[in-house]
Amino acid sequence: MGLDDLYSPKQQEVLRFAMNHDYFMLINHGAKRSGKTVIDNDLFLHELRRVRQIADHNGIVLPQYILAGSDLGAVQRNILNELTNKYGLEFQFDRINRFKLFGVQVCCFGHSKINDLGRIRGMTAYGAYINEATVANPEVFNEIKSRCSGDGARLLVDTNPDSPSHWLKRDYIDKADGKTIVDFRWKLRDNTFLSKRYIQNIIDTTPSGMYTDRDINGGWVAAAGIVYPDFDRKVHYIRKDKIPEIVRHFVGVDFGWEHPGVFLLIGEGIDGNLYILKEWCKKHCSIDDWIKIGLELEEKYGYINFYCDSARPDLIFEMQRAGLRAIKAMKDVTAGIAEVATLFKTRRLFVVRDQAEEFDKEIDTYAWKEGAEEPVKVEDDVMDAMRYGIYSDKKYGER
Numbered sequence: 027m028g029l030d031d032l033y034s035p036k037q038q039e040v041l042r043f044a045m046n047h048d049y050f051m052l053i054n055h056g057a058k059r060s061g062k063t064v065i066d067n068d069l070f071l072h073e074l075r076r077v078r079q080i081a082d083h084n085g086i087v088l089p090q091y092i093l094a095g096s097d098l099g100a101v102q103r104n105i106l107n108e109l110t111n112k113y114g115l116e117f118q119f120d121r122i123n124r125f126k127l128f129g130v131q132v133c134c135f136g137h138s139k140i141n142d143l144g145r146i147r148g149m150t151a152y153g154a155y156i157n158e159a160t161v162a163n164p165e166v167f168n169e170i171k172s173r174c175s176g177d178g179a180r181l182l183v184d185t186n187p188d189s190p191s192h193w194l195k196r197d198y199i200d201k202a203d204g205k206t207i208v209d210f211r212w213k214l215r216d217n218t219f220l221s222k223r224y225i226q227n228i229i230d231t232t233p234s235g236m237y238t239d240r241d242i243n244g245g246w247v248a249a250a251g252i253v254y255p256d257f258d259r260k261v262h263y264i265r266k267d268k269i270p271e272i273v274r275h276f277v278g279v280d281f282g283w284e285h286p287g288v289f290l291l292i293g294e295g296i297d298g299n300l301y302i303l304k305e306w307c308k309k310h311c312s313i314d315d316w317i318k319i320g321l322e323l324e325e326k327y328g329y330i331n332f333y334c335d336s337a338r339p340d341l342i343f344e345m346q347r348a349g350l351r352a353i354k355a356m357k358d359v360t361a362g363i364a365e366v367a368t369l370f371k372t373r374r375l376f377v378v379r380d381q382a383e384e385f386d387k388e389i390d391t392y393a394w395k396e397g398a399e400e401p402v403k404v405e406d407d408v409m410d411a412m413r414y415g416i417y418s419d420k421k422y423g424e425r
Contacts, residue, residue: 036216037065044069049208051171053159053183053199056212056244059220059228063157066184067108070155071128073180077152078129080178090131092146092154092170096161097136098123104157135170137162143169152176159185164193187246189399195246213244233367236394249394253363253401253409256371257389263379270295272303275327277320278355278415279334280407281341286384287311288411289319289332292419299374300416304381305408313341317348324350333418335410353422355414359400362417369416384408 029038040062044052052069054062074091081089095101109115117125123134133149136142138161146166151173156162174181185194202209214225232238234255239247272293280288289306306319320332329351334342336354345352356362369375377385385408392409395402401409 033065034061034216034218036210036212037061040065040210041069043208043210044072047205047208048178049180049206051181051183051198051207053185053194053202053207053209054212055183055185055187055194055199055209055246056216057214058186058241059217060212060214060244061217061219062184062210062212063104064108066155066157066182067105067112069182070105071109071113073153073155073182074128074130074132076178077176080152080176081129084177086176088126088129088131089152089176090133090149092135092149092151092156092173093132094135094137094154094162094166094170095157096138098134100136100158101134105155137166137170139163140165142166146170146173149173150176151179153179153181155182157184159183159194160188160192162194167194187240187244190246190248191397192246199246211244214242231368231372233364233371237364237367248397249399250396251393252390253392253394254367254370254389256367259379261373262370262376264301264376266378266381269293269301269303269376269378270297270299272296272301274330275303275323276331276333276415276419277323278411278413278418279316279332279352280411280414281335281338282407283310285309286407287316288384288407289316289323290408290411290415291323292412292415299376300369302375302377302382302385302412304378305383305385305411307384307408313344316341317345317350320345320350321348331419333415335414353418356418356421357414358417359413362413363401365417365420366413375416382408385412 033041054066056062077089077091093101095104106117119125125132135145140163143166146169154170154174156170171181198207199209201207229242232241236247236249239245273296275291275293278290286307286309290302291304293301293303295301324330332345332350332352333355334352336357342352342354388405388408392406393402
């Protein structure tokens with residue numbers, strides 16, 4: 027079996043560099059499923075053997091190495107499970123999440139929370155492998171880097187891209203000199219082991235704009251322009267009499283007073299698509315008025331979920347007390363927008379135009395805030411209710 031059977035050309039490029047050059051930090055960053063973690067996992071094993079050789083030379087009985095992910099579950103999923111499946115390696119942990127491999131003590135940590143910092147302080151490491159680095163707390167990342175003071179210590183870093191102003195991009199990738207800090211950017215097509223069909227399906231189902239730039243081309247780009255560029259009135263508006271049988275309903279709720287409150291009724295069709303069936307968008311509407319609408323919907327459609335803006339737990343409680351199934355919405359902005367955008371891109375979300383007057387006004391002005399990964403908070407009430415409903419339903423609804 028030749029090298030081409032094991033590694034893509036991009037993976038071979040990184041492998042050749044790592045085997046023939048010294049460095050302090052090697053950062054593989056770019057598109058999802060591009061193959062960067064696979065090569066980093068193999069380089070991790072290589073680094074452990076190299077550390078053992080250095081330790082033998084220096085008379086160190088048990089050198090330490092840091093293995094870090096967003097949390098310990100991510101370390102298991104992204105790295106250790108993959109190595110078990112590929113090489114049959116088994117990892118025996120002690121009570122403080124350490125295991126020994128090739129004569130090196132590997133210390134596993136989470137890096138996404140500041141309280142991970144105290145677990146790392148004080149140790150001397152001969153290297154580190156940091157997975158999913160963009161979600162690392164920068165202080166924890168810096169502490170891991172500082173702990174790598176053993177002779178010949180090196181850091182392997184991998185991540186998907188984020189905003190161009192992200193600290194990892196600004197402080198490390200932009201300062202890569204090809205010697206101390208080395209970076210490689212990955213694109214989806216760099217993974218030559220993926221089928222053309224899979225690659226095309228991913229391209230076709232990834233929303234346009236920021237998501238394509240990051241997830242397909244591996245770019246560190248800012249959100250810009252209209253949030254839902256794939257929305258097309260000729261495609262996504264539908265007449266009520268063209269809607270298929272609706273098998274279940276749910277409601278996205280954005281509370282308001284001086285700005286409009288919104289109930290957005292959404293149905294799942296027998297075809298698996300989602301349909302925005304009707305909006306209620308009103309200012310100065312009391313919770314009793316909203317409860318009345320909710321009870322009417324429940325009477326018509328049965329015991330349905332109301333995914334509500336969690337910023338108003340008092341109003342959620344009032345709805346629950348009235349017998350409605352009011353649930354705190356999942357409010358991850360970027361992930362929620364990505365879910366809605368994907369449905370528009372794949373033509374799985376449609377809107378009854380004559381029942382959604384405010385939707386029609388907001389969709390054209392719902393834009394990214396400059397320099398931030400959140401929309402401008404102006405006339406976005408229906409957009410928020412749509413995101414709350416659709417994303418929450420995906421996360422813990424019946425879909």
